[in-house]
Amino acid sequence: MSTKLHGFAIVTHGGAGEPLEFTDGCELAARRGREKMLETGDALDAAIAAVVVLEEDERFNAGTGAVLCLDGATIEMDASIMDTRGHLGAVAGVRDVRNPVRLARLVADTPHVLLAGEGADRFARAMGLERSQPIRDSQREKHNQVLKELAGSVPMMPGIDNLLFERFWNYKTPLQLPPSAAHDTVGAVVRGPDGHFAVAGSTGGSAPSLLGRVGDTPIIGSGFYAGPLGAIAATGIGEHIMRHLLARTVYGWIEQGMPLQQALQRGIDLIDKDADTGLIAVTKTEAASCSNTHMPTGTIVE
Known part of the structure; x- marks a missing residue:
């Protein structure tokens, strides 16, 4: 088999x-x-394989590195x-x-597009997917670091009033306010040699957040989008990204002929500069990334 693509x-x-x-x-x-x-030879297979590496x-x-919720015991993950x-x-x-991204791929074969919570976990069992690994020391260390940084006067998220969390808090544990938040996603966009595009993403969610919070990662048009002209993936604070349907908005500009x-x-300029945000994308002729902060990426173009 040729090694050229x-x-x-x-x-x-x-x-x-x-x-x-x-x-x-x-x-x-x-x-x-x-x-x-x-x-x-399939772009989606390639995108999923890349995201699994990041989940591992x-x-x-994401995946094995997903952040603990503020109760120190619960993990809630999204993927698409x-x-x-x-x-x-x-x-x-x-x-x-x-590996939630593998579960998202299996959902695509069902009559549905999005499964959540207990039903999604049951579906994973029915499909024979591997269960989560025991909570790792690295996850506990991240959680403990957040606890050490707790402070009541620092905004939990850019543009979000802490009083809203106090009013609607739904954990059994008391509300605690860290000055920094985890809102990272991992993702991949692929252009296949046959011209097909694919995108995959996975996240351990946001900390802090209300229990049951869902960000942009599993929301089509917000955290991800793929169409005949390319594929887009977003990362950052989902509450900001979703308000702009960021991935689909950027795709729309590509449809209009914008480089x-x-x-x-x-797209990055739509988001408050204090909210870490990043985008990656491929089109028929280009592959690029952009962010308003540091963001590790990997790119291969042939």
Whole structure:
């Protein structure tokens, strides 16, 4: 089999605001995506394979590295997939799945598009997917660091009044206010040599958040979108991203003929500069990323 993939492109990201030292993980994910493309020739397979690598890297807030909720015990994860062959699937609030992106792919084969909570976890069991690993020391360390930073006077999220969390708090534990938040997603966008596009994403959610909170990652048009002209993935604070349907909005500008880098920057400019936000995308001729903060990425273009 040829080792060349003429026209292939993949971009991966490890989350807006994550250290650039994590770039090696994103580059490894991109290489795995390329390997999968050589194996199956399918853009979606490649995107999912790349995201699984990131879900398995405990440095990232997804899969085995997902952040603990503020109760210190619960994990709630979201994931999504979409391609230009008609596949569309997502899961929200899953708690016991090692690789939520694989579950999102299986949802795409059902009569539904989005499964959430207990039903999604039961579906994972029915499909034989591996359960989550025991909570890791690295996850507990991240959680303990958040607890050490607790402060009542610092906004939990840019543009969000802390009093709203106090009013609607739904954990059994008391409300505590960390000055920094985890809102990282991992994702991949792929252009196949055959011209098909795909996107996949996964996240361990946001900290702090109300129990049951769902961000942009499983919401089509917000955290992800794929169409005949390209594929887009977003990362950042979902509450900001969803208000702008960010991925679909950027895709719309591409439809209008705007160069990719310009479209991505325009999308980033829609979001408050204090809210870490990033975008990755591929089109028929380009592959790019853009963010208002540091964001580890990996890119392969052939």
